[in-house]
Amino acid sequence: MAGWLPPEALTALALSLRVSLWATGLSLPFGLAVAWLLARRRFPGHGLLNGLVHLPLILPPVVTGYLLLLAFGRRGVIGGWLHEVLGVTLAFRWTGAVLAAAVMAFPLMVRAIRLSLEAVDPRLEEAAATLGASRLAVFATVTLPLILPGLLAGAVLSFAKAFGEFGATITFVANIPGQTQTLPLAIYTFLQVPEGEGAALRLVLVSIAIAMTALGLSELLARRIARRVGGR
């Protein structure tokens, strides 16, 4: 593939895979926690949290990226603290691309997990409790296995969204080859130069292949899990 794709395209592809995997993996526990709060708890600020989670879905990505820059930039409220105390810099680094992708994909992940949580029959959890299972044990042995298809669907959606993220990423971490130039950014860059169209087209094909593979894999897994948790 090295001859077929220019080196900077290969770098972008590797970076994109890395960013999307990290973004998905890191947001999974948070997505599960937020989905559980939204599906199972009623508290003041429930609507606010729901709105906040969905914000990246309805805001223009550029706005989300700019807000991230304000908050997580070197002089931002959180970014400044992260830099001073932990020595972590997000702006204009690949780690920032992970954050941008995770934030943009978060609503999709939460939505999928929440739907599957709401589909779990609470009577099964009651039965488990009367059989001696603590709340944590009920979650680990009944709830979690039953929402596995939803978790998987959430992860795949989140991965796909992270893989294709453009607006928030370019605003927050810019377009630095080898650092923050993900696949969509690379395609955009190739399209800016007259002889880049071929490379862009090849990258488009690669991204289609990756998307289809992810979807197919998740379908396969989801069907097997659904059969298992359906008791058949």
Next chain:
Amino acid sequence: MLEVAIRSSRPDLDLAFAAPGGVTALFGPSGAGKTSILRAVAGLATPDAGRIHSDRPLFDSATGLNLPPHRRRIACVFQEPRLFPHLSVAANLRYGQRFAADRPSLPEARLIDILGIGPILRRRTATLSGGEAQRVALGRAILAAPRLLLLDEPMTALDAPRRAEIMTCLERLRDETGLPMLLVSHALDEVVRLATTLVMIEGGRLRAAGPVADLLADPALAETLGGREAGALLAGRVAGRDPDGLTRIDTAAGPLWLPQALVPGVAMRLRVRAGDITLALTRPEGLSALNILPVTVTALVPDGQGPGVTVRLDCAGAPLLARITARSCAAMALRPGLPVWAVLKALSIAGAG
């Protein structure tokens, strides 16, 4: 010994009762609050006030004690089996074992044998029939080694043959485990066969509580128990089999005959429904009925509304109930102290002992 004294506004409950060992039936019409009481005992719902004790305090609004369900050691079998769909039958059965502090009251192998679920252990739960699933749920609850077993109308969702199967299983489990059980039911035949103590609930209040035989023969409760369905229990012992195939059972009031083949010497309880007794002033002659007993009228309780009268009879010390019409009662001039003959049109075996 389970002691319950609870009050709540939604659902409307205000009652107290005690359940000594054995099987206690919570009996009453649907909507009476039976399931709500059960959920409070299990810890799945919290009453506004009161206390619940079963060997040790589980809930006490005065001290703020409210043990969560998993620490109460009270297992529950619900109307629907509630098997975990992601686990096999065997894994469902053993689910509670890892949390149990004690050994179950019955070895697993014996339990599987009683429930007849050996052949289905490797199956997935979705392939089970309703009766099979409910038997697995029953086994799962017992293997969790509870100190008290709650049964929330576990047979209502089943057809008659399946119901009979579960009833037989429950009888054997009751006798072999000695586990105290609280059974919610609105079917009197379940109560009569399984329970030793009866707690009657109406509109979230206690109507009556006591040994099953006493309450069944209480004419004041006959209407609540369902009129003709009310009735008494007669204790007897199988004497032997006559050449024509009938089995003789000796009771305090005299011999009775049943068509079933029974083992001689076995003690049993016979149920006589109030609607299955005909009264006669003189010993009837030329009647096809076999079982006729001399009895004495002890009380007459007319229905509040309707043309029925519940007659309480003394049958050599054992109480019997008969349901007749007010018109017959007047025509026969029945009064307490009058000796009459009771013609038993039907008898059923309520259980051993």
